[in-house]
């Protein structure tokens with residue numbers, strides 16, 4: 001096993017959510033590409049201290065508040081790196097290229113993955129995804145009540161919605177999806193359809209969510225290349241399949257005991273973190289979680305949390 005180089009990088013955000021990127025000098029590894037500022041962790045240094053040191057050296061800023069965003073293992077052939085990216089939302093000082101490197105502020109949607117090192121692709125996806133995924137709950141068979149609840153969730157900030165309504169016929173699901181997509185478009189939220197991809201081929205949406213059975217039968221990534229595609233996973237084999245298919249994100253569950261799957265034993269945060277560390281993918285934690293668990297989720301490598309009960313508004 002070659003030595004793993006632990007690299008700390010900062011996704012430094014401004015008030016409008018743009019992220020600071022710097023250009024790597026032409027003569028270094030992955031030279032000429034844009035990067036998230038940072039560098040190698042020194043022996044004995046904690047990740048937070050390494051991040052603070054690198055950002056002070058390269059940009060002249062002092063980190064005040066940061067949290068883990070994503071960890072990406074990547075083998076470049078000539079070296080294996082662990083890119084340990086933290087989101088920095090508060091700092092002192094004005095960032096400037098202390099090593100002469102050009103800097104720019106980009107919205108995550110403006111980032112061209114081809115202009116960054118290959119290891120950075122999941123980081124860009126992670127930056128484009130919010131920390132919460134709402135999975136729709138009760139009453140899909142009463143569309144008016146259901147859409148009113150969805151409307152309330154969107155008004156109070158839901159940005160990513162998975163439309164889960166297995167009890168509906170394909171026809172009823174399609175109608176509900178059309179109305180839900182209209183609602184999401186009004187607030188700029190993204191709607192993911194959790195349904196057999198063949199049944200929703202022409203339905204408006206921003207992405208697809210696959211269950212673990214469908215995930216394991218597919219031979220290639222479904223859907224359009226421009227849309228988000230993710231899957232529900234329960235073990236490392238399923239997570240690896242999501243990576244092999246080139247999916248954008250995964251859900252991993254159940255982290256805690258849930259009323260909907262009382263027979264399944266929960267993973268707990270430590271197993272969750274160990275399995276998530278195996279895959280270069282944003283992974284949402286699911287199962288018995290609410291927004292109160294968000295900080296634990298970040299500390300254990302999650303993109304954030306996905307929930308039905310914890311996020312679906314009451315009637």
Ligand SMILES: Nc1nc2c([nH]c(=O)n2[C@@H]2O[C@H](COP(=O)(O)OP(=O)(O)OP(=O)(O)O)[C@@H](O)[C@H]2O)c(=O)[nH]1
Pocket residue numbers: 007008009028029030034035036037038039040041079081083117118119120
């Ligand atoms: N900082 C940073 N490094 C990245 C990113 N993506 C990526 O593949 N890397 C790789 O991670 C490694 C970081 O090393 P570095 O050369 O920046 O480290 P450093 O500042 O400590 O430099 P030094 O070793 O010359 O002192 C390089 O192999 C680089 O190609 C990224 O977004 N940010």
